[in-house]
Amino acid sequence: MLPVIALVGRPNVGKSTLFNRLTRSRDALVADLPGLTRDRKYGEGKLGERDYIVIDTGGISGDEAGIDKAMAEQSLLAIDEADVVLFLVDARAGINPADEMIADHLRRQQKTCHLVVNKVDGLDPDVARSDFFALGIGEPLTIAAAHGRGVTALIDYALDELGIAVPDEQDAEEKEYDQSVRIAVVGRPNVGKSTLVNRMLGEDRVVVYDQAGTTRDSIYIPYEREGQPYTLIDTAGVRRRKHIREAVEKFSIVKTLQAIKDANVVVAVIDAREGVTEQDLHMLGFVIDSGRALVVALNKWDGMTQEQKESVKTQVERRLAFAAFARFHFISALHGSGVGDLYGSINEAYRCAMAKWSTNQLTRLLEDVVADHQPPTVNNRRIKLRYAHQGGSNPPIIVVHGNQTDALPGAYKRYLENRFTKLLKVKGTPMRFEFRTGD
Ligand code: GDP
Ligand code: GDP
Secondary structure, X not given: OOOEEEEEOOOOOOHHHHHHHHOOOOOOEEEOOOOOOOOEEEEEEEEOOEEEEEXXXXXXXXXXXXXXXXXXXXXXXXXXXXXXXXXXXXXXOOOOHHHHHHHHHHHOOOOEXXXXXXXXXXXXXXXHHHHHHHHOOOOOEEOEHHHOEOHHHHHHHHHHHOOOOOOOHHHHHHHHHOOOEEEEEEOOOOOOHHHHHHHHHOHHHOOOOOOOOOOOXXXXXXXXXXXXXXXXXXXXXXXXXXXXXXXXXXXXXXXXXXXXXXXXXXXXXXXXXXXXXXXXXXXXXXXXXXXXXXEEEEEOOOOOOHHHHHHHHHHHHHXXXXXXXXXXXXXXXXXXXXXXXXXXHHHXXXXXXXXXXXXXXXXXXXXXXXXXXXOOEEOOEEOEEEEEEEEEOOOOEEEEXXXXXXXXXXXXXXXXXXXXXXXXXXXXXXXXXXEEEOO
């Protein structure tokens, strides 16, 4: 499980700046749930060997009608989901009443928390931090988020304190030994995840879970279908629910991100009646960034008029073109139509994501593709691509070796990528290409 870091503090202390430094995902996921007045942003990041999830909780200005209310609305859930809270203050502004209110609040939480003094660029860090001992949150740490100063040390320190070790080979090996296809079913609240999970498992084997577990943990359900073992990572909870309210409370972006990271294949569920929303797009962006194989299920296809169906299909073609590598299914989880067909696409996506190709095979393919269309000449020398090998799976990584590969135009790279994807018959998974000069 990835550790979760929450950034809190009043507006303008530098939370977004730090968030952007810490995340590498193209898209931050934004929680736009009812009852939240401000955005919480979620992103995934990596420093050194360690992955983590960061939440930017939005600002707490102190002008709200009471800190508890403000915290409850914007940050409590995020703090609740976090393993560690980084409380940011502004070295140039000194202590502000809003800082004191936040500090008060944090002192009452049972949560690991570090005080981070930002914007120490051009200041003496020791002098800058000395003011902030008064907040009573412990040793202030200093950074300059805008310049990246102290950021790696801060995260190392925070993760070390949590006892999170640099991952060893064992995690990777364990996953390798797990022969089951790990499927995560993800989507916004109420799109039909629970209904679909029940369908996928088969109505007769609905298991009632009454785990007291935290909102953060998904349930892992191992099962077999036509001789193939699967593990379904259920972010929705198959337990029948009494209230819609519960659905909203149970939805957790952290849980969704964790499930995506831990899956081989993601089934992204979209409510066809609502059309493709911003949050659906962000989520698909995140799946692609994480390199997972993808199957898209447009749910609630029952009872829609022909006109509505056409309009959704057009929207899907236009807005989801960036996920065109995936197969799309139009289903009704409620009635079960189209649900069985998902397995064909899941299996195909898994097979492609895990495929192994020899250096020989990839190099022959490279030679053919290059013979059809030569790379351009740069500085009077033709760019040469000599051989290719596989650098990883799920997502498949193809490493192309040659000379002057830095000078390869984007259009030529795309040509190679398209040809490889086509000739290797890869479907349902993103592919990554790396270009290296030398060896
Ligand atoms: P947020 O409201 O807490 O998310 O704050 P922002 O990240 O938007 O930053 C507020 C302002 O502080 C912006 O103008 C940033 O450029 C600036 N800022 C952020 N980090 C630093 C820093 O390390 N040094 C300085 N000098 N300015 C910073
Ligand atoms: P979750 O929050 O994503 O787990 O969504 P649920 O599975 O709880 O479904 C939310 C609501 O949508 C429930 O009232 C379901 O009965 C309904 N629903 C789910 N799938 C379908 C479907 O295919 N068609 C229709 N019409 N309703 C559905």
